[in-house]
Amino acid sequence: MRELSLPPLVQTLRSGGLADSVFEAADTDPDLVQFSRGEEGPEGMRWLPVTAQGFRTEVLALAKGLIAEGLRPGDRVAVMSRTRYEWTQFCYAIWSVGAQLVPVYPTSSAEQVHWILAGTRAVAVVVEGEDDAMTVGAVCDGLPGLRKIWQLDDDCVPELVELGRGVPEMMVHRYRATVRPGSAATITYTSGTTGRPKGCVITHANLAFECDTLITGWRELLAPPGEQPSVLAYLPLAHVYGLMVQVSCQRHGIRLGHQPSSSTEDVLRGLASFRPSFLLAVPHMFEKIFRQARRTAEEHGRLEVFDKAVDTAMRYAEAKERRYLGLGPGPSPSLRAQHTLYDRPVYRQLRDVFGGRVRHAVSGGSPLSRELGLLFAGAGITVYDGYGLTETSAAVTGHPLGRPRFGTVGRPLPGCAVHIAPDGEIWVRGPNVFAGYLDDRAGTEEVLRDGWLATGDLGHLDDEGYLRLTGRKKDIIITSSGKSVSPHVLEQRLRCHPLISQCMLVGDNRPFVSALITLDREALVHWRRLHYKELMDTRAAAQDADLQEEIQRAVSRANTAVSRSESIRAFVILPDEFTVAEGLLTPSLKLRRGAVVKAYATEIASLYQP
Template sequence: MHQSDLPPPATTPLQGGLADSLLETAHRTPHLPQIARRLDASSPVWVPVTAVELWDEVSDLARGLVVSGLRPGDRVAIMARTRYEWTVLCHALWSVGAEVVPIYPTSSHDQVGWILKDAHCVAVVVEDEQGAMTVGSACAELPFLRHVWQLDTGALSHLADRGQAIPATTVDSLRRIVLPDSTAVIAYTSGTTAHPRGCALTHRNVASLCDTLLAGWRQTTAPPGEQPAILAFLPFSHVYGLLVQGICLRGGVLMGHEPDLRVEALSAAFRSFRPTFLFAVPFVFEKIYKNFLRTAQQTGRGALFERAVRTAQDFAAAEERHRLGAGPGPGFDLRLQHSLYEKTVYKKLRATLGGRVCGAVSGGSPLNRELALFYAGIGIFVHDGYGLTETSGGITAQPVGRGKIGTVGQPLPGTEVHVADDGEIFVWGPSVFQGYINDVQANQETFHNGWLATGDIGRLDSEGYLTITGRKKDIIITSGGKSVAPAALEERLRAHPLVHHAVVVGDNRPCVGALITLDPEFVAHWRASRAKGDTPVRDAREENELREEVRRAVGAANSTVSRSESIRVFRVLPELFDLSNGLLTPSMKLRRDEITRRFAAEIEAMYQGSSRVPREYATSEPSLWEDSDNVFR
């Protein structure tokens, strides 16, 4: 067991609900820019919304919700991308004591129907006509549903206009009866296996985590004297996105919204909004790095970029050793090289993110150590953290000035972490949820003497730094009895620029295998750089070279594990793992059961074919494939 030795947060305990912080800020600093918004999605101009303007809009909408018959304890689903109206709406709901039920906007008919029915939602707010149609197709089984409001038809403005009929004191009266332990959010788990489960998070759960992070880490989010600015692009339908929103609004941080996660849109938003800090998931950091690499190669500076990357990683590793008391820090030559690349490379890389980013947080899954070293080396230290929907989004973080890259940090102040004999992580703390709604059995299985069983496996070192090694339910056991945690192998595979995603398989199989998808943008760039010669000859050569590149990526991943844990067979799939096809969760996690079900034929062919092809093609590491290792004989 380990409890953080960091000082407790110096924050005022929550007295009411989350909406109170908006009102308090509006009274204390009415002209503070609280949100920056674009009146047009394609505009580079961000218009500030002050704290008092935001509160007035929230209050007007809350009055409209009351006129529509909404009452304390009612549950309202929000099914929209990350946009300004999301923030206004959920705080208006909290102002009248309602509970927010986030739903990812691309959820299927079955997923939407299940959540609305399980949560007994009385209303749902959708973004567009497609969302309205999805909800409409499930309405026959939703006896509690009374309202479907659509953002793109001006529903919030209509509600606010209707609310003028009642006095603002009505909302004040409802807001005052919201207690810290009232339920604020019913956040549904990603549903990587069966139906998602609704996690009841209180106002105190969410606020305590936000306040702890603000107390200990706010000074890292902007240069001294500047108001921190954070671009919110993570889905508010996931608890991580809601955490970002809470940190901004409770901490006086300027927040912008970016609903479009395409690379072009996100890059444009970075340049125009100019955030000082990033909150993202590993996939985003990987994508940004690949874009850096692709741009460098397209301009003929690929070799320079790769040297700059190695220097950044070496510099950050040397600084880390010094920080942790294990080394003298970067030497003179390394500092000189780093200074040169700072002027010629690193400064330009930061400029593509707006030029002001001084730090970041990665969550959702562990960040690759080499990638984290790269970002630290170019001046953006990524605080890798760990949390669950059930913990309101956070339970550990890198301590300021003592970050240990490759871990997810130490337990947050006021929380405790315990690793059981089988490696499962148990947690306790103020951000741990009330329990799952409508699921007594799941609550009994999840809580053990007050401790939350996370289902994740990991280890604590002597200083209390936690390392995540995977999910307990994802452990693969081969037919030979070898237990393999797939996460580390998948992480290493994704480190290759050509690899988009990878799923390691092998349950009850003679060896470990992998399903791999390739990054279409990087593959196009890779092909363009080799477009020489006659088409038939060129195409054949490219396919052979591409196959060898993937083989090298598999070999690099295998170099980090024992031979019995290594990937012996793999197959490149033509279909990407994406949100739209249901193979990724809203938090960008793999839906393993769905992937293995959909590609069952490919998996079967992969293993059957490996026993028929020549030995050098049956393994990603021909030089390590000895006769005694041939499990297919």
């Protein structure tokens, strides 16, 4: 199959903008709890309710403060903060006065901040703490248009509310009325995996269509009948995926909580106290949870039981998958009995990690492996995978309701289309596709072709219209013999090994493919303890003969998926993981391949010594 399109479920936005839903919700259901504000108390985290009416009051008061500070329709305001309730307040206050949002990752360097603020000509910036304020302050001299810096931790919200007391409410509504569906809602920057990030102009209509389609089509997954759905946001709101989660929840009455820290430990603590009904996450989260659960089982001498439970869960989920795809009868009686046997000791433990209520989840940002998808489905949490870009306002494909095909990223969303170009590139089309790159006509014309967005990703559609990703055009490795190798399959397989945290293939203009491998620190400590190894740092551990042999076995297993000419012939274990701070990962945890190659040029050269 080369192309597939599906009819829309929802209408595109006919009038107004995203802020209108704040005021409409307060009018139609003022007592609906739309948010829960986290507050650390003596007995742990408390979640304080914020109703639709209360949120409108807060947004209106903050919007009046922004007007008092000189903000006008069409102005751009940057928000540089972790995921917290005030981020959402500012987002809707900015939209309420007809201004445009510019999300900035709080991990951004001074150079990146200057690039974004200068490129968008932002007139103001909201920062979280003093360190962020200093980062912006360091580049202020080169930003003559920047008039204000507001700091959340310095009580800027109550100060702005006080400033706006004299501004009539009608002025906010007058400014809000200037917004049209085609007006820019946000200038959201790409992750910059292959170069400098680009500012994507995403309209109010783009985001509204995206969010309305997802919730309308998949709402029954969000909570049991009769219960209000709830979601804990921990993904960066500066990323289009996190922004989509926020807007979806506000537009459709889903209670939203905010988790500022994105570390696995803090997110799990937040999930345990918030107890969401639905989870939106990235593959890294599912990988970490599985690895942690397996290590715990091994430490307690229950690894054999755990591995048998994992095998049973995967076979059980695969049998169910074949049944709803019309390819088989479903799990056999003996398999169902085995599955029931492992539910209490293993599967329930995995479900409790997410707070105990989650039965369905969404994974995005990068593809989830088929193995993990089957495992979690067999354990009672069906993970729906999807595919999208900043340019598509988040997802453009997703698993159909009740019919996930694990290892794929689903079919086009209703109202969207996917086309496979002759060279294997994925092209997409739909009302969620962005308006273009900010002030970059040439860049926009390069990717927008007769209504289609050329994504730069490679893949194919199977007979049922499910999309499988095979790599990225710019990531293709071409060896000195002329062999083209997509690194995606081997990298994903290697990351499935408990010890391997990250992996990147190299080999451009080289005689064969090699791998740069980093180790999971917690898994390494666990491995050393089981093998009675003395405590050593990662650099020393990388030279251990037993560890080298373990990684070689993982490489050999991964190589079975490809031809010999595509296989990994050599590898090196690096002393440190790739990090965002070093510029080797994007804020969304994607590899900056060019930066990695430059940083480890010596190690790469050593792999090809005679």
